[in-house]
Amino acid sequence: MYRLFLITALLVLFYYLLRRAMRKVRDGSGDVSLREGQTPGKQMIQDPVCRVFVPRENAIRQEIGGQTYFFCSQNCATTFERKLTSQQPE
């Protein structure tokens, strides 16, 4: 009976490790770049304009409309800002 518990615990642990590894490989399958994650350290973010992945520390940080976005280059940031502001009628 004790053994069963141990095996279950190992399976759960393995599952978590696998999920973490999967997330590392295909980081940013969601809208990671649109939200500022709270996890510190190295994190890959996706440029919402050209869909390129950049390390967050190397990315261009731009605050648009109170939200923080990350881009691979200043060019993409400008493109995104222009697109966003043109979408908002005012």
Ligand SMILES: [Zn+2]
């Ligand atoms: Zn870009």
